[in-house]
Amino acid sequence: VSSEFELIERIKGRLAGRAERVLIGPGDDAAVVQAGGVIVTSVDAFVDGVHFRTSTSCFSDIGHKCVAGTLSDIAAMGARAGELYLVIGLSEQIGEQEALALVDGAEALAAQLGASICGGDIVRSAQLFVAVTAVGHAESRQTLVTRSRAKSGDLVGVTGELGGAAAGLALLDREIEGTQDRIAEALRERYLRPLPQLAAGRALAEAGVGAMIDLSDGVASDALRLAEASGVEIEVELERLPIQAGVEEVATMIEREAIELAATGGEDYELLFTCPEQVRERVELAMNSTRTRLTWIGTVGDGTGVRLLDADGGVRDLRGWDHLQ
């Protein structure tokens, strides 16, 4: 117990408070934060061997990725990033240096995004795990975007490029040779150190999109969740999916289609959203102003579920691509 106290003290020394609204940071019974309107809270847990592997991710990358994945939910609501709370379950194999590297990775991303790590807990565990609580802020519920307001006739858009995380993991997993170039490095980076689309999320919310979700499991799964929450059917034209550079080549190497990695690979943490035709131009301007690539990939219709259409209009049945196979 005593060494955990010491570790917590060392961790506190590495965390910077960076927002006036944080009135009391780590170290008391609880953190105290000024809240002007509504708070937006998401909790995500990551377990060694399930959500990441210490063989492919260094500890700094693990800290980065756990924070990124949780803040991605805040981005998908259109909220501003606020506070983070970090629970770390430390296995015996993991020393203080590794634990601090994990915190440093989390803190560096928090700094980049203007978020503050305000508390947490360190416990002993048979298996390394990280549980992150992310709190975002917004003026009111009306400024936020849920999953449940997609309407028949809406357009479906997506930010950024897809398939990069799955391709990066494939490269890391298979230690594929001859891929030490910049494109391969970008794919590995995409998997190891994803970035939540906070600025794009807020801009999309302000532009008036109807429904939004982040792509943690891939377009196929996440569009289905949005469709179910909204009670609509979403049609996605697969050939429109914006494929990251290099994904095609990696897909060929591992005998998959690029479209599979883009639609079902997951962990790209881009945003998928719907909006009425009359909001289209505002969305395009908003994405321009945040320098975010925007692609219109489909439409919302009556019905339920998701239809993935290939180039000749046939329906594809893409099953989830198992990341850790």
Next chain:
Amino acid sequence: VSSEFELIERIKGRLAGRAERVLIGPGDDAAVVQAGGVIVTSVDAFVDGVHFRTSTSCFSDIGHKCVAGTLSDIAAMGARAGELYLVIGLSEQIGEQEALALVDGAEALAAQLGASICGGDIVRSAQLFVAVTAVGHAESRQTLVTRSRAKSGDLVGVTGELGGAAAGLALLDREIEGTQDRIAEALRERYLRPLPQLAAGRALAEAGVGAMIDLSDGVASDALRLAEASGVEIEVELERLPIQAGVEEVATMIEREAIELAATGGEDYELLFTCPEQVRERVELAMNSTRTRLTWIGTVGDGTGVRLLDADGGVRDLRGWDHLQ
């Protein structure tokens, strides 16, 4: 993964929203909660074999205790209980019924305390763990009580009775016979299903106490943390500690002193606080009005650390009592 989605759906069906401020509960990317002033957030993690054992606690009790332990930090700030977020790491040995029983235990305590479980995550893990995020609310920072404002000359008070949780665990651990009576049952209950002192915490904050902490590790450890945070010395007169009925008998059975269990047993989740003499009467009235037992156990002086004094004024060196020895 699919079965985890189903489990999450079943869990959502068992959770009630019970506060107007919860605008969006579980099921979207994040929960959305109206916040009028400041939010008070604490995160605690509990691991099987470290913080509880499935051999002595049923799953409902585990859910109860994890929520109680986390809300105890909110009580120690003098805030109102608000929202809870529950991460459960499920090992393969644990089936859906056990997971739901854990959630039911958490939800029942949340209901009793007016808190709402608004989200969480379920992950696979080698070892059962529970991480709880508790969010409390208060008008402003000024209405809250930290650990750091104890002043030389203050009185030190404690709510309720001590030693019960440690004695209860001793009974459970050693399966001591001849203790099936009501007092023994109350001790076991004290360990298995503690109650956070939310009403007392708010009343103490309103009465104007200077510093406060909850007794999760015992008077000896927790008073030390408060003393260190405040830069003062705390003197505790051990014979004044309010000992729960039956603790004396259990202490004798296991060849310990009752005072050891009361001062270092921990997990009683009572509140320890300091206040100037002139606030004493207001504190006594506040504890009367919330029907909370109040005991003055010591004083704050210049210096640092904690001095535990026995009846004849000698300083005792009570080491932490290892719960899971």
